[in-house]
Amino acid sequence: xxxxxxxxxxxxxxxxxxxxxxxxxxxxxxxxxxxxxxxxxxxxxxxxxxxxxxxxxxxxxxxxxxxxxxxxxxxxxxxxxxxxxxxxxxxxxxxxxxxxxxxxxxxxxxxxxxxxxxxxxxxxxxxxxxxxxxxxxxxxxxxxxxxxxxxxxxxxxxxxxxxxxxxxxxxxxxxxxxxxxxxxxxxxxxxxxxxxxxxxxxxxxxxxxxxxxxxxxxxxxxxxxxxxxxxxxxxxxxxxxxxxxxxxxxxxxxxxxxxxxxxxxxxxxxxxxxxxxxxxxxxxxxxxxxxxxxxxxxxxxxxxxxxxxxxxxxxxxxxxxxxxxxxxxxxxxxxxxxxxxxxxxxxxxxxxxxxxxx
Amino acid sequence: xxxxxxxxxxxxxxxxxxxxxxxxxxxxxxxxxxxxxxxxxxxxxxxxxxxxxxxxxxxxxxxxxxxxxxxxxxxxxxxxxxxxxxxxxxxxxxxxxxxxxxxxxxxxxxxxxxxxxxxxxxxxxxxxxxxxxxxxxxxxxxxxxxxxxxxxxxxxxxxxxxxxxxxxxxxxxxxxxxxxxxxxxxxxxxxxxxxxxxxxxxxxxxxxxxxxxxxxxxxxxxxxxxxxxxxxxxxxxxxxxxxxxxxxxxxxxxxxxxxxxxxxxxxxxxxxxxxxxxxxxxxxxxxxxxxxxxxxxxxxxxxxxxxxxxxxxxxxxxxxxxxxxxxxxxxxxxxxxxxxxxxxxxxxxxxxxxxxxxxxxxxxxxxxxxxxxxxxxxxxxxxxxxxxxxxxxxxxxxxxxxxxxxxxxxxxxxxxxxxxxxxxxxxxxxxxxxxxxxxxxxxxxxxxxxxxxxxxxxxxxxxxxxxxxxxxxxxxxxxxxxxxxxxxxxxxxxxxxxxxxxxxxxxxxx
Numbered sequence: 001x002x003x004x005x006x007x008x009x010x011x012x013x014x015x016x017x018x019x020x021x022x023x024x025x026x027x028x029x030x031x032x033x034x035x036x037x038x039x040x041x042x043x044x045x046x047x048x049x050x051x052x053x054x055x056x057x058x059x060x061x062x063x064x065x066x067x068x069x070x071x072x073x074x075x076x077x078x079x080x081x082x083x084x085x086x087x088x089x090x091x092x093x094x095x096x097x098x099x100x101x102x103x104x105x106x107x108x109x110x111x112x113x114x115x116x117x118x119x120x121x122x123x124x125x126x127x128x129x130x131x132x133x134x135x136x137x138x139x140x141x142x143x144x145x146x147x148x149x150x151x152x153x154x155x156x157x158x159x160x161x162x163x164x165x166x167x168x169x170x171x172x173x174x175x176x177x178x179x180x181x182x183x184x185x186x187x188x189x190x191x192x193x194x195x196x197x198x199x200x201x202x203x204x205x206x207x208x209x210x211x212x213x214x215x216x217x218x219x220x221x222x223x224x225x226x227x228x229x230x231x232x233x234x235x236x237x238x239x240x241x242x243x244x245x246x247x248x249x250x251x252x253x254x255x256x257x258x259x260x261x262x263x264x265x266x267x268x269x270x271x272x273x274x275x276x277x278x279x280x281x282x283x284x285x286x287x288x289x290x291x292x293x294x295x296x297x298x299x300x301x302x303x304x305x306x307x308x309x310x311x312x313x314x315x316x317x318x319x320x321x322x323x324x325x326x327x328x329x330x331x332x333x334x335x336x337x338x339x340x341x342x343x344x345x346x347x348x349x350x351x352x353x354x355x356x357x358x
Numbered sequence: 359x360x361x362x363x364x365x366x367x368x369x370x371x372x373x374x375x376x377x378x379x380x381x382x383x384x385x386x387x388x389x390x391x392x393x394x395x396x397x398x399x400x401x402x403x404x405x406x407x408x409x410x411x412x413x414x415x416x417x418x419x420x421x422x423x424x425x426x427x428x429x430x431x432x433x434x435x436x437x438x439x440x441x442x443x444x445x446x447x448x449x450x451x452x453x454x455x456x457x458x459x460x461x462x463x464x465x466x467x468x469x470x471x472x473x474x475x476x477x478x479x480x481x482x483x484x485x486x487x488x489x490x491x492x493x494x495x496x497x498x499x500x501x502x503x504x505x506x507x508x509x510x511x512x513x514x515x516x517x518x519x520x521x522x523x524x525x526x527x528x529x530x531x532x533x534x535x536x537x538x539x540x541x542x543x544x545x546x547x548x549x550x551x552x553x554x555x556x557x558x559x560x561x562x563x564x565x566x567x568x569x570x571x572x573x574x575x576x577x578x579x580x581x582x583x584x585x586x587x588x589x590x591x592x593x594x595x596x597x598x599x600x601x602x603x604x605x606x607x608x609x610x611x612x613x614x615x616x617x618x619x620x621x622x623x624x625x626x627x628x629x630x631x632x633x634x635x636x637x638x639x640x641x642x643x644x645x646x647x648x649x650x651x652x653x654x655x656x657x658x659x660x661x662x663x664x665x666x667x668x669x670x671x672x673x674x675x676x677x678x679x680x681x682x683x684x685x686x687x688x689x690x691x692x693x694x695x696x697x698x699x700x701x702x703x704x705x706x707x708x709x710x711x712x713x714x715x716x717x718x719x720x721x722x723x724x725x726x727x728x729x730x731x732x733x734x735x736x737x738x739x740x741x742x743x744x745x746x747x748x749x750x751x752x753x754x755x756x757x758x759x760x761x762x763x764x765x766x767x768x769x770x771x772x773x774x775x776x777x778x779x780x781x782x783x784x785x786x787x788x789x790x791x792x793x794x795x796x797x798x799x800x801x802x803x804x805x806x807x808x809x810x811x812x813x814x815x816x817x818x819x820x821x822x823x824x825x826x827x828x829x830x831x832x833x834x835x836x837x838x839x840x841x842x843x844x845x846x847x848x849x850x851x852x853x854x855x856x857x858x859x860x861x862x863x864x865x866x867x868x
Contacts, residue, residue: 337856
């Protein structure tokens with residue numbers, strides 16, 4: 001099966017997706033064995049690409065490839081989970097760092113939590129706590145290691161001590177954006193996986209992200225879209241999931257919110273509604289769930305309760321709370337400090353407070 | 359015949375003695391100045407010549423040699439015109455040489471012989487008093503600030519002729535005298551813009567009160583139009599009034615920098631400095647071949663407001679580190695080191711992202727993903743390390759702008775609470791405000807036990823607080839308790855202080 005890994009190396013050498021070429025050649029194996037005369041008709045009349053192909057094909061050896069993998073501390077697998085094989089254009093092979101993928105059919109639910117790279121504070125906080133709750137209930141959370149919702153989903157899984165899979169739009173040695181480098185390392189350190197269908201030194205490129213999304217959809221048993229604008233990459237993930245017959249869930253947002261229009265579109269088209277982890281559990285009946293997740297208890301009475309109820313209604317700034325709660329600013333800031341320590345509220349980098357885990 | 363007079367030379371905020379000697383020798387008429395003079399001092403020859411002639415004195419038709427001693431000190435500026443003129447008059451016998459004994463003089467001459475105002479007169483007067491000079495002739499326009507100094511007679515003069523008339527007793531000197539206490543009292547009730555004019559923004563208002571009460575440096579983040587600048591401008595109005603010592607220090611700084619308000623004898627109000635973000639490191643902390651104070655020194659005891667703090671050059675922000683930590687700026691130049699005081703209340707303001715609308719309820723942010731995070735990350739490091747209070751200033755709703763929301767408290771009311779809080783700190787024996795306490799002292803005045811200690815321990819675990827962040831939290835909680843008039847720091851004070859905590863690096867990246 002080494003030829004599958006060879007195709008990854010070739011794709012990196014000619015810097016393009018070879019899935020279409022494989023289709024033209026009549027299968028991945030046929031593409032690998034393709035003779036020089038037929039190559040232009042399969043690959044296109046691109047002299048540079050043809051030259052690169054021939055050079056890489058000639059240089060490729062099993063020993064070299066295994067050495068490279070060892071050097072990068074990575075593993076590879078030609079044995080794709082059957083769920084991925086069901087894709088129209090499955091990856092030739094997968095390269096990963098961290099724990100190997102679980103066995104298909106072992107009953108461990110795998111849930112994709114995806115969404116916008118430019119989320120709202122509410123979306124971020126929801127994605128994080130949803131991922132935490134899913135992990136507490138025994139799921140593996142998969143996402144795309146992008147900024148925003150993706151990063152929050154991975155983070156949430158790590159918060160709960162769970163395991164999470166990050167699928168990259170580049171090779172595993174080219175983590176992008178670089179701000180997520182640390183996150184990737186924490187994912188690997190805590191027993192998760194960083195996964196890619198690209199050979200080393202493949203940089204991220206815009207056209208690789210939809211391809212990445214099909215792998216996310218392929219691995220997952222269900223896809224939850226937390227926040228998505230009208231034209232969002234997260235919707236591509238949802239489309240792939242629908243093609244594969246997997247459940248798609250969408251998180252509703254306030255009416256008219258830009259960052260929720262994609263979700264509302266999905267809901268209108270028949271996606272299941274996701275308000276909490278239990279909604280996902282209900283969709284994936286029959287997998288090995290652990291049972292109820294216990295969140296922290298809401299405060300009772302006093303200014304804490306007033307402030308908490310208000311934050312629960314809508315994420316707010318201190319000034320907005322001052323208007324609605326009828327408490328002094330000092331009392332509100334003080335109450336929020338207590339609630340934050342108890343993990344009941346969270347605030348974003350701009351000090352907007354939102355309720356966690358609800 | 360050699361004539362001799364002394365004159366002060368500015369070195370930073372202090373002065374040194376320069377001996378001005380004039381000698382006449384026979385030979386071709388000439389006029390030479392020696393003793394490391396700069397161009398302005400060289401040109402002094404022409405001003406002195408014209409000035410003397412136009413005031414009906416004679417310029418001797420001999421070789422005139424003027425020596426400025428000590429010879430290794432670089433003499434800069436036009437301030438030696440008057441002493442040179444007087445020395446020449448004495449050397450040529452137009453006035454008695456004994457008149458110059460114990461006399462200091464300083465001033466720039468106009469071509470008609472009148473005296474122009476100069477910078478740093480108060481520092482020169484202090485030097486004169488400290489060195490036992492009996493009288494110091496200064497330009498009349500600078501007499502008021504110089505008169506803040508006791509121990510030397512300040513003689514205001516309008517021209518060379520006027521100065522000579524006073525020296526020879528033909529004209530009565532009008533010794534300048536002011537009553538600084540009354541000046542201060544006059545100003546105490548008067549200050550710039552008032553807090554009352556701010557509508558809404560209850561969160562920021564409260565935070566600024568805490569900032570003023572404990573001298574805590576503050577960072578305000580918010581979209582354009584939230585009134586960050588308006589808020590900062592009103593901060594001096596809630597700070598405690600100046601005492602005389604501080605006012606004199608401020609007057610000296612601003613006089614040396616030439617920033618004393620026109621016609622004012624002294625700085626009776628706390629300064630508010632808002633340098634533009636293109637400012638250089640030298641502009642911010644001071645420098646130059648002859649060290650001059652920078653913005654951080656000009657804002658000493660007042661407010662240093664850095665608007666668009668993310669746009670300041672990293673080098674400039676980095677240079678602020680030493681002054682903010684030590685309260686002084688040391689500038690070392692070839693022959694000398696100048697030390698300027700620099701203890702402003704630092705207030706920074708910034709947009710949440712380059713376009714300014716990240717997190718805004720109504721307007722979408724147009725920055726590409728990740729830009730806002732990268733932008734905020736520029737804040738980290740040297741400056742963030744020194745920020746005690748972090749707050750968000752939201753954009754005003756239209757109702758707030760047109761005035762449906764009641765305006766807030768007057769500055770006077772807030773200021774009285776601030777004064778009470780500072781008095782409470784002083785009663786504990788603190789010589790500095792809470793925000794400036796060293797770590798050990800902060801822990802000593804903020805002893806926690808029982809539930810408070812448990813809460814703080816939980817906070818440390820939860821937020822992985824660094825030792826520095828922990829001490830900041832203690833100082834802010836101490837100030838909040840002082841504002842409430844409570845000696846013991848209680849849970850509600852700590853939790854409010856937690857609310858002003860900086861977002862952790864983790865949350866900045868999320």
